[in-house]
Amino acid sequence: MKPSIRRFRAVTGIAIVATFVLIVLGAVIRATNSGLSCPDWPHCYGFWVPTPAKLATVPGIDYTFTQVMYEWVHRFIAGIIVGPLTLILAIWALVMRRENLRPALFGIAALALLLVQGLLGGLTVLDRNSPWSVAVHLSNAQLVLAMLIGMYVSAGRPAQSALVWTEPVARGARLAVFAVALLALSTIAAGAMMAKNGASLACSTWPLCDGAVVPPLDDPLIALHFTHRVLAGVTALAILGLFLWARRTRRRAPGFARDMHRTIGLVALQVGVGAAVIFLQVPVWTAATHQGMGVLVLASLVVTLLHLAFGPGTAVPRGRPEPAAGQAMPARGA
Structure with a gap:
């Protein structure tokens, strides 16, 4: 496998792990009733980075600082890690599309679903964390994860990938x-x-x-x-x-x-x-x-x-195949 493909798959693996952590953190937020601990979006009580000192200036907060951090870290991972990584991977896959088109297709789908996910995240907050919005938000997150997995698996051709x-x-x-x-x-x-x-x-x-x-x-x-x-x-x-x-x-x-x-x-x-x-x-x-x-x-x-x-x-090789030992290369008109 080419070094560039290995690097691509390594970065994709990081994005997959970050997305998985994001989904599990969502369960922690639900279990601790922290879903509305940042009642506005994309800010949190009007702050980009809430701190105990900043939150002390806001009257009537019914959540602990830990609950606020659960929600804020969830947003941070989504906006600062998963989002940029997915954008980078989609562009990277488009650059490599002549060698293998599949990662680019998965990358475009992942990026589109991620944009939807951001809108759903805002809707979830504005809809006061209604059960249906939480379920849709979680389902779309898993579709994003599936597309990232698709990028990872399809980046290596069957003969080269240890997974396939x-x-x-x-x-x-x-x-x-x-x-x-x-x-x-x-x-x-x-x-x-x-x-x-x-x-x-x-x-x-x-x-x-x-x-x-x-x-x-x-x-x-x-x-x-x-x-x-x-x-x-x-x-x-x-x-x-x-x-x-x-x-x-x-x-x-x-x-x-x-x-x-x-x-x-x-x-x-x-x-x-x-x-x-x-x-x-x-x-x-x-x-x-x-x-x-x-x-x-x-x-x-x-x-x-x-x-x-x-x-x-189902593989889509580029270029002419190498002849097996003792086998002549087929003629162009064959």
């Missing part, structure tokens, strides 16, 4: 993985709606909901909580189905099996963390870990989907 495997897999696998990824995204969004509505403990036991397989759904909070559990269960079963499919094809497609082994392992951890959220009465660290694990499951599915998309026959 090229064994033939049934065409239906792409559609199946895509559908399950959408299901995982919906589950995470429903979890954000549940948490923001204060329904995290509407079902106080696990795996049953207060001793019932299907609880009475006349209470909106119980209905919201139970919907999230149903989506999570269906997602887990769908991933299990993909895992079993990959196991059956592991001899001719070991890469698909490796990807699904990783994903099913993350799902097992996520189930344990989800149970801990209930058993431990939603401490901040479990809420943040639960969301972080959910994002990792989705990211793993995205990587698998990219591997399927960039499998055999």
Whole structure:
């Protein structure tokens, strides 16, 4: 792999990690009720950088300095790290488009989604952190993350990238993985709606909901909580189905099996963390870990989907191929 591609992938990796931290910090903000600790946007109480001394001049603040810092650091990472890095990567990918067009396409999509994300962030604040705006904001953030992952994976051609495997897999696998990824995204969004509505403990036991397989759904909070559990269960079963499919094809497609082994392992951890959220009465660290694990499951599915998309026959080489040993170069008219 060329040094320039390695550098591009290294910077993209930094952007991916920063975006993941940003999403997990969003869960911390929800768990600590810090979502409106900076009530204006893009400033925070009229300041670009709030300090204890500056905040002391503002009357009637109902939040601690720590809560304000959670929200401000979230904005800082988004505006000073993720935003500029995504812009740089998109421009960088456009410069390299003659060698490989795919990172440029992912870069343009990431940049467009990031602009939408900034608008959604402002809307979330102006809409007083309504549950629907929080869920949409979180969902779009994960789409940004998916595009950054797409840039990273597609930057290396299949033969050069340690991530990309090229064994033939049934065409239906792409559609199946895509559908399950959408299901995982919906589950995470429903979890954000549940948490923001204060329904995290509407079902106080696990795996049953207060001793019932299907609880009475006349209470909106119980209905919201139970919907999230149903989506999570269906997602887990769908991933299990993909895992079993990959196991059956592991001899001719070991890469698909490796990807699904990783994903099913993350799902097992996520189930344990989800149970801990209930058993431990939603401490901040479990809420943040639960969301972080959910994002990792989705990211793993995205990587698998990219591997399927960039499998055999999908590479776009530039220039004439080198002949194999003992093989003549084909004529121009061949």
